[in-house]
Amino acid sequence: ILLFGLGLGTTITFASSHWLLAWMGLEMNTLAIIPLMAQHHHPRAVEATTKYFLTQAAAAATLLFASVTNAWLTGQWEIQQITHPLP
Numbered sequence: 001i002l003l004f005g006l007g008l009g010t011t012i013t014f015a016s017s018h019w020l021l022a023w024m025g026l027e028m029n030t031l032a033i034i035p036l037m038a039q040h041h042h043p044r045a046v047e048a049t050t051k052y053f054l055t056q057a058a059a060a061a062t063l064l065f066a067s068v069t070n071a072w073l074t075g076q077w078e079i080q081q082i083t084h085p086l087p
Helices: 002-015 019-037 043-074
Strands: none
16 A cells, blocks of 8 residues: 555656645655655664655755745746746
8 A cells, every 4th residue: 555655646746737736746655655664673764764754844845835935926836837937
C-alpha cells in the first residue's frame, strides 16, 4: 500500500496543472516514503528519515508560499500561467 501511495503521489504531481494538486502529490510522496525509510531500526535510518522529513517540509512550505504568492499576483492557480511574465 505504501508503494501504491508513492506511485499515486508521483502521478498526481506530474499530471497536475494546479499548484495545490502538485503540492498535495508531493505530500503524498512524503507520507509514503517516510515509513519505507524508517523500516530499518538503526540510528542512521532514523537520522536519514528525520533529515528527509525536515528538508521535505521546508521545500513544501517554500512551494506553498510561492504558489500562493503567484496566485495572489496573477489571480491564477494554473501552473501554465508561470510561463507568461507579469505586465
